Amino acid sequence: MIENTPVPVITVTNLIKQFGRFAALRGVSAEFSGGKLYAILGDNGAGKTTLLRTLAGLNQPSSGEFSILGSRKFHDICEQVGYMAHPSLLYDEMSGMENLEYFGRLYGITSSARCAEVIWAVGLDPELVRPVGQYSQGMRQRMSLARALLNDPKILLLDEPFSNVDLHSAGEMVRLLAGIRDRGTTIFIVTHQAALLEGAADEFVWMEAGKIVERTLDLKRLENIGESTGESKR
Amino acid sequence: MIENTPVPVITVTNLIKQFGRFAALRGVSAEFSGGKLYAILGDNGAGKTTLLRTLAGLNQPSSGEFSILGSRKFHDICEQVGYMAHPSLLYDEMSGMENLEYFGRLYGITSSARCAEVIWAVGLDPELVRPVGQYSQGMRQRMSLARALLNDPKILLLDEPFSNVDLHSAGEMVRLLAGIRDRGTTIFIVTHQAALLEGAADEFVWMEAGKIVERTLDLKRLENIGESTGESKR
Amino acid sequence: MSAPSGITRVTLLKDLRLEWRSKDAVNSMLFFSLLVVVVFSFSFDPSAEESRQIAGGLIWVAFLFAAVVALNQTWAREIRNQVLDAYRVSPAPANSLFTAKVVGNFIFVSVLEALMTPLFVVFYRLRSLGPVWQLALVAALGTWALVVNGTFFAAMSLRTRSREIMLPLLLFPISIPALLAMVQATTAILNGEGARFWMALLASYDLVFTTVCLLLFETVLNAE
Amino acid sequence: MSAPSGITRVTLLKDLRLEWRSKDAVNSMLFFSLLVVVVFSFSFDPSAEESRQIAGGLIWVAFLFAAVVALNQTWAREIRNQVLDAYRVSPAPANSLFTAKVVGNFIFVSVLEALMTPLFVVFYRLRSLGPVWQLALVAALGTWALVVNGTFFAAMSLRTRSREIMLPLLLFPISIPALLAMVQATTAILNGEGARFWMALLASYDLVFTTVCLLLFETVLNAE
């Protein structure tokens, strides 16, 4: 367990990511300390997903650097990171349990009990035999979260985990995540439903046009920013 | 223009839809009158998407009937319906404008001006040449809404249109949809962010386990239902 | 709603444009056909007398392969983001879509054939004793037969995920008469014999299967 | 983290199970190769002697094209919901994935070959003059060569536009020596001649390309 002292577990220095001629990240610099829950907010196209993918080692940054848990190479610490994306990252043809059992093996987790545990934790039933392709959108989303939680990561990168989940269950998921945070995990949640995280988040990070423009605890301030900009989408 | 008198434009009688042994719709009966905005709420797996797909003629109901605009065959009135789903229903390789131009032709719409108009309406820029596959998730969602609006439908079936859209723009989309409703269109919105629709919706429809269990104007009542049930998902 | 033929046209144009854009189409097709011919030459030493005798069969196998590559990806784009659903809720008739896909595949495969034939002629030193226009006609009829059936069954196998796995295998017995006619006609023409019968057979096969596929396609498309 | 070989095993088992449930790849391969056999038997009615001359080429062309059809689908499942990303963020080594895919494809194609060979034998009235175990060895070595390269290039063509056509464009040129060796070895053995040289060539080709593909796969997988 990491103590709750502000040791930066993630340091990002002037990160730039270009897709051809378009820059999705335009110089992101920040430090994030351990054991906190960060909500990353921002308009569509602000670069939130790109930032998360870069941290997860799925994009090569065009320039700039970052270190996670003191390491510059993602591969060295990948066992301690959980990542959840827009797409489910699950095999449509297998049931939820089969999926988790497979992904568990990639992390050296062989116990089905652990898989069943995370499935219960996100509010699904591990005995559902239906393949994931036949799940409803929200169920798929939860199963995807379960996959990210599976290896009990120190750092969780979640891309819009609540977007198709019903309000009641989203609240439960927030409680679950807050509990995980309390046990020392650093959590990044990209979301458009900031209100859900109002009590739980330790900091709100507002991104705009590829930059972090504001970090605050006061959601109200961000709303003003949000209103004042965000016209046509780039 | 349909007048705002409560003539049922959609009548559903005891609709049942089974997937193999599992019943996703378990006897839905309801009447919906024209020119209103219905918000369809419910837990994950309640059958909202299935209901919408059935109304759009994409699923054959196992039993039961429905009529839309007085017709029992979807194909006869399909020109007057707009449908938006979870997946974008767009070609990833084409730009937004090219996509709309193509789908417009399927409805006999040849004017690019109309396409540009709906793209502006959802807050995007018609001149974006990037293919849709490179849009951010929220941008894709908006473009998908634009596609559904293209043929100026009498009935709009929208499956979670706001789920990845930033709060500010979601508010704008609600205003847009409310305006469309005021011009006589009947709109069904499946969503988990009921709060967004609080001022705009004419009725909230709560689904649970394949049935409509409550229709009300008072969001508070539904929250109680939501709390009391919605344990593990089927 | 515009006329069905108009929709066929835009759909076809859209497919061709995407194809054109995504792959510098002609170059890669040219190279692909060159590769196929070279692979054949390596496998069947073209200078050997026997291999020249089976050239009719060889050419059709090569064409068949090109067609399979094309047919395999016919619906891929439509499936990706469930764009097919957008088509299904629109008033556009199902048959316009089918026709556009068939014509698109026909063009694709025909271009490949047109590119491959000269290469085969050079490498295998082929010389037809019969009239060349007849060969072209046989190729067109045969390609159409392959493409109509192939497009139809490709659509069918989309819709029947796990239920009826054996469906693609239906295409096989059904295509046998067409294959037989194609190969026999080609061989006959190359050897300067008449191929009236086989060509009539092919033409009527095309007619029957095009009609039936058009009649059934809407059902197949709208099967959940 | 479990041993790489353990991960290879689970990945392989998962693929086999999924394939068993849907049977997509095997079906389309089987279908295609059946067509090839039939087309040839229509176009050419070989005597035992002649058929032995071309049988090597025939069989291998059929297998090659069938393999391309299968290889094109190798990564389809991984791409669908971007599952590959889940693999990339996990500590599992890239080479385990590669090995599992290669072995999986090897099994598919071998099964296909085992099913097809009797058909060829029947249709062409083949009788090998050389030892059959040598034929089996050549088939194994040759299939491995095709499958290693094919899996690698299929992963590569994921990262390109127009995947399906890209695979043969990349695979064919580099496989030509292997293909040539396979065909020559098969023909030699069928005719009762020695095929030592070809088998040694194939074996060293396998060795070199397996090593290099293993060395390079991680780079290709992690290219964004």
Added chain:
Amino acid sequence: MKKAFPILGVLTAILLVYALYQALVVAPTEQTMGAVQRIFYYHVPSAWTAFLLFFINFGSSVYYLIKRCATADIVALVCAEVGVVFCTVVLITGPIWARPVWGIWWTWDMRLTSTLVLWLIYVSYLFLRRFSSGGQTPLLAAALAVLGALCVPFVYFSIWFFRTQHPQPVMGGGGSIDPRMMHALLINWLAFSCFAFLVCWSRYRLEKLSREVDEAHAMQSLLDPGGRAL
């Protein structure tokens, strides 16, 4: 550097003219084949130049894989492009020569076949570069270049058995050749190599420039806060 280019250009032009003179006038006419044989002075130097360029391509691809250096990638690309052109010249002059001499355009001969396969490999390399999108192109291309180069020895081994009609290598082989022919050949080779180098160089500068333009665009979109990149 800036000045070296035109100087080299002039030198190459002079060399090419001199080589042409050597090939068409100075070198003696071959007895059996006659004047057609003079195509030899283009056929063989082209082949050697192509081989050289492919070899450089291999070297810089390996270097790229190790060091991830953008210059190496451009060198590899440029060499492959120009190499394919020279290889195409071999494949065109060969059949032109073969037609009058052997009476056929093409035969599955060892040397011919291996050249064809080599050409196919590098064309597929160019296709890959063309079709792969985004920043990963250099990596994929380098991987393919390595595999392709490794394939070459196997090509030579596997077609060893082909009966060959094609003349044996002049260099190191047993056959004797008129010294004037040899001289013309070497001069031509030198001229061709210079020419190839020149083309590569300008192509290199072009490629570098277009990458810099892309870079500049991206920088601009970085500066411009709401930058609408179309």
